[in-house]
Amino acid sequence: MAGLLRIIVQRLLLGIVTLFVVSVIIFVAVNALPGDFAEAILGQGATPEAVTAIREQLGLNQNAFTRYFVWLGGVLRGDFGVPLSQALFAGNFGTTATGTEVITVVDQIMPRLRNTLFLAGVSAAIAVPLAVTLGILTALYRNSAFDRSMNVTTLSAISSPEFFIAYVLILFLAVLNPVFPSLSNIFPGMEFSERLNRTMLPALTLTLAVTAQMMRMTRAAIINLLASPYIEMARLKGLSPMRVIVKHALPNALAPIITVIALNLAFLVTGVVVVEVVFVYPGIGQLFVDSVKIRDIPVVQACCLIFAAVYILLNLTADILSIVSNPRLRHPK
Amino acid sequence: MSEPLLKIRGLKIEGRSDETWNPIIKGVDLDLNKGEVIGMIGESGAGKSTIGLASMGFCRDGVRISEGSVVFDGVDLVTASAADKRALLGKRIAYVAQSAAASFNPAHKLIDQHTEGPVQHSVSYRSDSQADGIELYRRLRLPNPDEIGFRYPHQVSGGQLQRAMTAMAMACRPDLIIFDEPTTALDVTTQIEVLASIRDIVEQFDTAAIYITHDLAVVAQMADKIKVLLKGDEVEEADTRTMLSQPQEEYTKSLWAVRSFERPAKPAVATGATPVISVKNVTAAYGTVDVLHDVSFDIHEGRTVAVVGESGSGKSTTARCITGLLPPRIGHIEFDGQQLPLNYRQRDKMQLRQAQMIYQMADTALNPRKTIGETIGRPVEFYLGLKGKEKRAKVDALLEEIELEPTQYFHRLPSELSGGQKQRIGIARALAAEPKFIICDEVTSALDQLVAEGILKLLAKLQDQLGLSYMFITHDLATVRAISDEVVVMKDGVVVEQGEKADMFQPPHHPYTDLLLSSVPEMDPDWLDNLLKERGVDNIGDAAVDKM
Known part of the structure; x- marks a missing residue:
């Protein structure tokens, strides 16, 4: 067990180092975006003087090195700064655009992030059990008509663009048969059931997008093991085919399945912009795109860092679970 | 005379390679009575394992039974439905594989794999089967029988796993066990313990067995009769002592003769020569x-x-x-x-x-x-x-x-x-x-x-x-x-x-050299009995504990 703990700590530290490297890349990349906030906000009437004034006011004239460490220092304290859009108003008028206190990046991102995580959670709760079950069934009935039709269906789903699937679902589940609302405008204080109801269509769209890969990996990982001597042994013990697969193959196939699930979960958090736009779902993806449009650098950087952290964290979890799924490591000699 | 427990007639098996089916087994007959042990020997590719599996009505992928019948206690396993076969497999016919290390599922404890058969076949309750498993571990002289079943396969040595697998095959008290080269992967000193254990338990429960091996000396200890196979055909069959003393066919004789190859001694090394x-x-x-x-x-x-x-x-x-x-x-x-x-x-x-x-x-x-x-x-x-x-x-x-x-x-x-x-x-x-x-x-x-x-x-x-x-x-x-x-x-x-x-x-040897030398099976069918007598049966159990 001590060995396991050491591996986990090692991976955790490695994750932190990765995150640090990613933060440098994010900073450099965001700063390499053409144009800047001052020009974007002043539009066509920008005079060089006005641009300089705003840049000075927001600290954009300092060199990149200083700005990076100021930003990193803030991030480490949990302070992602103030959105440039807010800071400008605060500086000019002593108040914010909305007339109340200064809204920080965290204030702006948190509710959006919660919404996105909710959507990802609902999608995962449908997609993961569905994919694993289908994977088991297709492995059990491999090369049957069921297996082939499932493969074709899921592959078509993953090959179609998400917006197309989204509109097809809207057509069938909102327009022709009004089961779910086609707009997913959720807001704080909403009842859970209502929130779930409105999240359903985007969640189903995402489910269709991620099921294929997880299902196929489950199927492949199981079939890969079917030639092994302990599976033959299980068959020769007269066990039912279902039991052979679920009890004897699946526990040994977990590692690759977990890895693919983690990758797909990460996609559910970071890759949902299109779906959010189609369903007008107030998630972090929309905020991210809006912020890039107006070159609101603190928000963009914060979003990128969150995305990176999600990826690293999920992969880390997958690694650890894969290790734990191996009895040799759980129960050393 | 009553009907044999297992009766194979005209068994032909084909294997697929490149879209064509080629014969692997070319018409083999076999009769096995209750409590009888038949040894099946031959080189690799002779089809021993294929016949072993076929006597359970089982074929690996890319292999099929094309002709013949495998009748176990009145049921033809070739034509029986999958569900009918499953009802027999594990319960009345059991299998012990060559590599126990690979044939135990690495994800489950030994005792859980042991009780799975009896519970799934509704032979006994889990708790009873577990107690019975521990008793079998004891009879097979496994060290710490009360505790060893609660380990995972990778925590147990190869020789012990092989005995645990024999115990698992015994779990439902089957009428027939197929042993597929159960000691080939073991060291000689470990092999003795496993051979003695298998033989004892088969005798105790009057179980019939097909014992597959390429080692003549091993089969001489285990079997009542021996069948020699070559490239999917039967060469000859006879009871063990006859087969050892008077093999009829040229091929069998050549198998027997292999062990006699020995190089003449070379002159001693000159003193003071520099070694290579x-x-x-x-x-x-x-x-x-x-x-x-x-x-x-x-x-x-x-x-x-x-x-x-x-x-x-x-x-x-x-x-x-x-x-x-x-x-x-x-x-x-x-x-x-x-x-x-x-x-x-x-x-x-x-x-x-x-x-x-x-x-x-x-x-x-x-x-x-x-x-x-x-x-x-x-x-x-x-x-x-x-x-x-x-x-x-x-x-x-x-x-x-x-x-x-x-x-x-x-x-x-x-x-x-x-x-x-x-x-x-x-x-x-x-x-x-x-x-x-x-x-x-x-x-x-x-x-x-x-x-x-x-x-x-x-x-x-x-x-x-x-x-x-x-x-x-x-x-x-x-x-x-x-x-x-x-x-x-x-x-x-x-x-x-x-x-x-x-x-x-x-002689005289270092005690370990002695142990090694005396553990090599000999062609004499009484060799194992004599050795066990010489060492005292309890010693084998002790030796197993020492190995822990």
Whole structure:
């Protein structure tokens, strides 16, 4: 067990180092975006003087090195700064655009992030059990008509663009048969059931997008093991085919399945912009795109860092679970 | 006379390769009465395992029963439905596989796998089956029977797993058990314990058994009658004693004769001669754990030193030290009286060239994508610097030396060769460097006896022609007897005894050498009984506990 703990700590530290490297890349990349906030906000009437004034006011004239460490220092304290859009108003008028206190990046991102995580959670709760079950069934009935039709269906789903699937679902589940609302405008204080109801269509769209890969990996990982001597042994013990697969193959196939699930979960958090736009779902993806449009650098950087952290964290979890799924490591000699 | 428990008639089995079905089993009959043990022997590819599985109504992927019947207690398993077969499998017919380590599911505890059969077949409740499992572990003389079942397979040694698997096969008290080479993967001293355990328990419960093996001496201990198979056909069948004393067919006689190959003794080494290879006080470690302790021995020109010991005794580690793959922590290796650099990276081409290796698994030791010509040509070019026509001529000469026709084999891939031929290519590759010294690491243990004998004879011939020195790593004492001049016995990384072969096979011995020698099964059907009597049955159980 001590060995396991050491591996986990090692991976955790490695994750932190990765995150640090990613933060440098994010900073450099965001700063390499053409144009800047001052020009974007002043539009066509920008005079060089006005641009300089705003840049000075927001600290954009300092060199990149200083700005990076100021930003990193803030991030480490949990302070992602103030959105440039807010800071400008605060500086000019002593108040914010909305007339109340200064809204920080965290204030702006948190509710959006919660919404996105909710959507990802609902999608995962449908997609993961569905994919694993289908994977088991297709492995059990491999090369049957069921297996082939499932493969074709899921592959078509993953090959179609998400917006197309989204509109097809809207057509069938909102327009022709009004089961779910086609707009997913959720807001704080909403009842859970209502929130779930409105999240359903985007969640189903995402489910269709991620099921294929997880299902196929489950199927492949199981079939890969079917030639092994302990599976033959299980068959020769007269066990039912279902039991052979679920009890004897699946526990040994977990590692690759977990890895693919983690990758797909990460996609559910970071890759949902299109779906959010189609369903007008107030998630972090929309905020991210809006912020890039107006070159609101603190928000963009914060979003990128969150995305990176999600990826690293999920992969880390997958690694650890894969290790734990191996009895040799759980129960050393 | 009553109907036999298992009755196989005209069994024909086909295997698929490239869309066509080829016969594997060409019409075999078998009768087995209740409580009777039949031994099935033959070389690999004879179809022993295929028949074993077919007597459970089971075929591996790409194999099918094309004709015949397998009637078990009135049910024809060839025509029975999958569900009907499942009701019999595990419950009335059980299977013990060759490698228990691979056939236990790594994800579950032993006892959970043991109780699965009885619970799924509704034979008994989990708790009863668990108690029964512990009782079986006790009868099979497993150490700590109350506790061992609650371990995972990787926490239990190979010999113990093999006994746990026999216990698992017994879980539903079947009428018939198929033993598929259950001791082939074990060391000789462990093999004895497993053989004795299996025989006892089969007798106690009056279980019928099909015992599949390629080892004649083993089958002589286990079976009431023996069936000899060759390439999917039955050669002959007779009761064990008749078969051993009066084999009828030429093939059976040739199988019996293999064990008699032995090289004549060579003259003793002149005193003061410089050995080709000298291992000097070598201590070596993997990580921080020492696995070799102060190992020393010499190998002289034109002589074969057999290094004997069970798995984990440090035989192969010693070879790794000599080749420089594992630099010793203390001590060194001398070649012709010159000290070799410890790490192979620091050795020059001349030094590397002088020590070559032949590996156990010829299958994995040859690059599957390189033709034979390329595989042998590579060291010819690397060490001897030959190119073009000269290289081709050298490769052809080497192929002739290993008794393979050059024009026929030069362009073939390893997959187009038999196991014995692949091992010959391994020998040619080692010879290509024109070395003085070759390490043979269990080169015959993956081969059938007849093929192995051919390899041993070839190695002996090459030694006489080229004056080669061999270090022959093996756990098989019959091989030692056949080929060696000197013997080094290792245990737990220590040399326990060494000397001339003639002395080694004469008492008195070191107790461990004695144990090893007396554990090698002999063709006498009473051998195991006598040995057990000699050692006292309880001793075997104690020995098993000692091994923990």
